[in-house]
Amino acid sequence: MNPVTATLNLLAYVNPWRRERLTTYIITRCLMAIGTALVVVSSIIFLIDYVEISKSLGQRGDLSSLQIVGLLMLKSPNIILVLLPFAFLFGTLSAFVGLNRRSELIAMRAAGMSAWRFVLPAAGMAAILGALTVTVLSPAATVLADQYDRFAAQQSQSDTRAKTGEIYLRQGDGKQQTVIHAREQSEDGRLIDASFWTFSLDEAEIPRFLTRIDASEAVLRPGTWQLKSARVSKPGETTLYYNTLSIGSNLSPERAFNRFAAPQSTNFWQLPGTIAQIESSGFSAAGYVLRLNQLLATPLMFAAMTALGAAFSLRLMRIGGLARLTLSGIVLGFMVFFLNQLCGSLGKAEVIPAFLAGWATPFAAFLTAMTLLVYTEDG
Template sequence: MNRLQPLLTLLSFLNPWRNRRLETYVLLRCLMGTLTGLVVIASIIFLIDYVEISKSLGQRADLNSFQIIGLLLLKSPNIILVLLPFAFLFGTLSAFVGLNRRSELIAMRAAGVSAWRFILPATGMAAIIGVLTITVLNPIATVLSDRYDQFNSGLEQSDTRVKRTDIFLRQGEVSKQTVIHARTQDARGTLLDATFWTYTLAKDGTPTFEGRIDAKEAVLKTRNWLLKNAREAKPGEPAQYFNQLSIDSNLDARRAFDKYAAPQSTNFWELPATIFQIETSGFSAASYILRLHQLLATPLMFAGMTALGAAFSLRLMRIGGLARLTLSGVGLGFIIFFLNQLCGSMGKAEVIPIFLAGWATPAVSLLAAMTLLVYTEDG
């Protein structure tokens, strides 16, 4: 107990309702239920990913069980964060249903305690956890996912059965754009048989061809490309040959070859700079802007799911219909999750405004829960 005392003191300090026993008791019940729901969801994801990694990577590399578990711990956290709203929904449902079955909820209501008094602390704590998720857990999960992708890429490069595809990149500034093409990429990340086409942009955005550079090898450094055995040609001028040639670059050397594939691989703190870089290079950053809005809306989503779980489990046992109402809450939670995915797809395609795609579903979930609470509590 003495060893746990510092942790309990820290948790007590983080609890804004620490001086109120009733709110603290209900809050702890909700946190325990959420933790239980998280363990169940994580276990299912671990099982699915274990089978997938064993089938996909196990055929290309001699991996033992401990190595597969290590890869599992790198890949799964990102997926768990996507499904984390369900942990709040199921955890809050189980917590309030438990309070209902033990007649504790009846005692609270009989004492004249409003439902708002013990629902708002749980909702507020869910929002606080949402802030911690996007600022701390998301960057950690992104780093782990990057390491998994690096391991997977290393296997693909060493596997001769994997078909090599051409590489296309693009970099640029406000008045200049460069399109890069390479036949292949070796194990060190060096582009082979690379070609650089450079264009200048007029004020109306019209591109004008400026020149072309062909190089046997091209290595992306921190601020520049290092080209070997390069040939530079410009319109109306004789070609020039260089053993080594350096040209400026604003691409990130760590993420230049995969950043356009998955916005989920960019953590919360890097998203603004990545969005600026993609837009400067002439690409659409809609997926990354949507990802930023979805992360910013995470506290609202967690709070909405928590409030929904509470709203659908407040019906007293003696009135009946609690099981049906609870199942309705679970069904509505799944509908909200798939609605969020649908809005995300429509936002990426720019069918609806990106801001609306990122914030609509969390706002609707919280407003629906508040409406149901007002209806059941205040008539």
């Protein structure tokens, strides 16, 4: 069984309306048109990325065209997923305009079939594909993008983990925070000339200095820092000296010295843990919370774009103005995309709550589509 047949069989199985032939036919037409739109969007992205990779990495003599194509397959999927809502918008527009041109919609409406009977199933299937995208495709694309970033960092000799120099870390919880600074990090992971500043946080989260510890060496073990030649200083108290000293830590030795991946590059399944770790360290996780809400709202966004595409292509051909109405749908789709980006920027800057920034645009787009459908169907 080839992959195309297997995919169609899978979609037919998860289709809740598989016993309704007419509804299944409409969903199939929409999926075929969405697939065609996806191919077009992907081809454009592949072409742009191929030129970019050829200029940035392909100048090296030991990179062949086949290797550049391999890098292209690592980088492009993550970008394609960002533009995937356009594939649903353009695909749905194309599918319903085609049905309209062949007078199939007229026959359905003449048979007494409501527009809701074929728009809502298409939107529902888009939501199912959105859930599949979030849980399967997005994590896979993130892994591929991470491999590309690692390769690009190695080629440009900019892998941050290979660099030596000053190290800054932070650990703590809602009651205490510790800022850690070291002059450098040795190859075996030891911090050289490390300093630990510990602060307590009152109810207003105002820090109050508690203690400073200076050590010639510091090694992070599970749950603890092992210090050598430590000097402990507290306000109003005599400085104490220790040959060895252990202090508690909630940092993971495997991840403490690795930079957090950007929110857009973080796996969906790893986002909750990353958010908890960042917040426990006293940092703001607004960007990651926003990313989590945007991913959770993806099924609604896909359903909204599908419903918008259908709403702008239901006008009967004999009435006229279908082309202008279709163009209006495309323009509205771009407006939805830019509004989503604007809300994302405001949410990342913590101007508006991350939940509102992630869900506002998909919800508004879905309500707009439903309003247009009510106006078109019920007058």
